[in-house]
Amino acid sequence: MKTLEHTEAWQRLWASREAIATQSINGLFAEDADRFEDFSLTAGGMLLDYSKQPLSRQTRERLLELARARDVIGQRDAMLAGEPINASEGRAVLHTALRVPEGETGWAGADIARAVEDTRSRMAELAEAIRTGRRTGATGQPIEHVINIGIGGSDLGPRLVLEALAPLADGPAVHFVANVDGVELQQAMAHCDPERTLVLVVSKSFGTVETMANAHEAMAWLRRRVPADNVLERQVMAVTASLDRVRELGLDPELALPMWDWVGGRYSLWSAVGFAIVLGIGPEAFESLLAGAHAMDRHFAEAPLESNMPVMLGLVSVLNGTLLGRRSQAVVPYTERLGRLSAYLQQLVMESNGKSVDRSGHPVTFSTAAAIWGQTGTPGQHAFFQALHQGTDVVPVDFIGVARPVAGERGDPLELTANLFAQSQALMQGRGDADMAAERRCPGNRPSNTILLEALTPSSLGALIALYEHRTFVEAALWGITAFDQFGVELGKVLAADLKPLIAGGQALDGVDGSTAGLIARYRDWRG
Numbered sequence: 256m257k258t259l260e261h262t263e264a265w266q267r268l269w270a271s272r273e274a275i276a277t278q279s280i281n282g283l284f285a286e287d288a289d290r291f292e293d294f295s296l297t298a299g300g301m302l303l304d305y306s307k308q309p310l311s312r313q314t315r316e317r318l319l320e321l322a323r324a325r326d327v328i329g330q331r332d333a334m335l336a337g338e339p340i341n342a343s344e345g346r347a348v349l350h351t352a353l354r355v356p357e358g359e360t361g362w363a364g365a366d367i368a369r370a371v372e373d374t375r376s377r378m379a380e381l382a383e384a385i386r387t388g389r390r391t392g393a394t395g396q397p398i399e400h401v402i403n404i405g406i407g408g409s410d411l412g413p414r415l416v417l418e419a420l421a422p423l424a425d426g427p428a429v430h431f432v433a434n435v436d437g438v439e440l441q442q443a444m445a446h447c448d449p450e451r452t453l454v455l456v457v458s459k460s461f462g463t464v465e466t467m468a469n470a471h472e473a474m475a476w477l478r479r480r481v482p483a484d485n486v487l488e489r490q491v492m493a494v495t496a497s498l499d500r501v502r503e504l505g506l507d508p509e510l511a512l513p514m515w516d517w518v519g520g521r522y523s524l525w526s527a528v529g530f531a532i533v534l535g536i537g538p539e540a541f542e543s544l545l546a547g548a549h550a551m552d553r554h555f556a557e558a559p560l561e562s563n564m565p566v567m568l569g570l571v572s573v574l575n576g577t578l579l580g581r582r583s584q585a586v587v588p589y590t591e592r593l594g595r596l597s598a599y600l601q602q603l604v605m606e607s608n609g610k611s612v613d614r615s616g617h618p619v620t621f622s623t624a625a626a627i628w629g630q631t632g633t634p635g636q637h638a639f640f641q642a643l644h645q646g647t648d649v650v651p652v653d654f655i656g657v658a659r660p661v662a663g664e665r666g667d668p669l670e671l672t673a674n675l676f677a678q679s680q681a682l683m684q685g686r687g688d689a690d691m692a693a694e695r696r697c698p699g700n701r702p703s704n705t706i707l708l709e710a711l712t713p714s715s716l717g718a719l720i721a722l723y724e725h726r727t728f729v730e731a732a733l734w735g736i737t738a739f740d741q742f743g744v745e746l747g748k749v750l751a752a753d754l755k756p757l758i759a760g761g762q763a764l765d766g767v768d769g770s771t772a773g774l775i776a777r778y779r780d781w782r783g
């Protein structure tokens with residue numbers, strides 16, 4: 256297949272780059288009374304409005320031509336069928352198989368469906384035994400707290416989901432520990448009665464230094480504070496794809512929940528990595544989360560390109576980032592419940608697509624993943640929105656709103672929603688009376704998408720996360736890169752291991768670069 260920049264579709268887009276960049280979005284609305292209907296899509300309990308993008312019908316047709324030229328459909332089908340599309344690691348990519356409903360085989364075949372179903376039932380049974388108090392801690396106390404120890408994909412997904420769905424929490428309180436600085440672990444331990452606490456060690460590799468260090472610490476705490484020989488057996492559980500390494504931590508692999516090498520860490524909340532979710536909100540709510548994601552999978556698998564939400568979102572993102580050079584994207588959910596979303600998407604998008612070689616190992620000649628950042632509205636409006644409205648860089652925004660507030664939650668939904676819609680309107684319309692002082696003018700013509708959820712439920716949350724997963728896939732398919740490895744993260748880990756003895760000991764720093772040697776020397780000095 257030709258590379259992106261050699262496809263005619265891309266060359267046509269490139270030739271009209273200037274015109275697209277200066278395309279008046281207001282003008283597009285003036286010309287077309289049906290623009291909103293034509294440039295919005297509904298799926299999975301969500302509306303995507305992408306009418307405030309610099310897309311004429313012709314530009315959209317060219318983007319769709321690009322999707323066809325890059326065989327996004329063929330690449331999607333290869334992923335769903337379990338082909339080893341993570342070529343650099345020789346692995347299939349099957350997070351979609353984790354959400355196939357019980358009793359169905361799904362796209363990836365019966366063996367995978369069976370393995371997934373077995374693990375899902377085991378998770379549900381175990382969670383119910385813990386939630387109802389049938390399975391207790393080592394001294395017979397019910398489990399009231401869970402400490403989830405994991406980092407990256409073994410932390411962010413379950414954390415996002417449990418924060419978003421906190422009103423549904425009816426199980427043990429879940430505390431998340433990712434950083435190795437000790438702060439989160441200490442806070443968690445301070446909140447938990449050790450006899451009533453389950454420690455979940457979640458790590459696909461079971462070799463991540465931060466997770467293993469925190470696990471050792473938490474286990475030592477349990478051993479110190481719980482007067483029972485079998486405390487680790489009763490109160491520590493592992494979730495991992497590396498069952499053979501579980502024993503090294505002194506745990507029984509038989510008691511571990513499995514995951515598989517065909518699930519990437521940042522795509523794993525749907526697997527046993529989400530066990531904390533099942534404990535916190537129950538198996539039924541977890542099933543609804545999976546069902547929502549599956550509905551989005553079906554939509555991605557079946558909807559024609561032009562009405563396919565992840566495809567349109569991916570095309571718009573590539574238009575802004577790669578064609579128009581808009582190197583960052585803000586994500587602004589108008590609910591504190593989704594306050595973790597931008598951190599989650601940072602890993603999903605930037606660890607997946609922060610790549611500079613294509614699948615043949617050749618350097619790409621265009622920009623790949625844009626930086627993702629954001630905060631909730633309205634607080635973000637009082638922080639960085641000034642730059643969105645009047646800064647020199649154009650930052651495309653994804654606004655996320657929720658139509659129906661969660662039952663029992665206070666707050667002013669009208670105020671919130673008015674602000675959400677006003678911000679996207681202001682970015683597009685700008686303000687620029689000729690007699691207005693320059694500092695007061697807003698240039699406008701700044702693009703945004705709005706994703707409106709009918710309600711924030713397990714199902715719509717599942718669909719929202721799956722939407723961004725597939726958007727990330729579509730971008731990678733267009734660029735021709737592998738979205739499922741993360742070799743860039745390795746180097747720092749190797750160097751940290753090399754530096755540890757140098758920092759700790761007093762030996763000479765020969766061979767260490769000047770800056771790092773200077774930092775180590777000052778650190779040793781101040782540390783005393």
Ligand SMILES: O=P(O)(O)OC[C@H]1O[C@](O)(CO)[C@@H](O)[C@@H]1O
Pocket residue numbers: 406407408409457458459460461462463466520521606741744
């Ligand atoms: O689940 P593990 O193996 O501990 O890895 C944690 C995270 O570390 C990474 O490998 C690199 O940051 C992520 O991809 C992964 O989610």
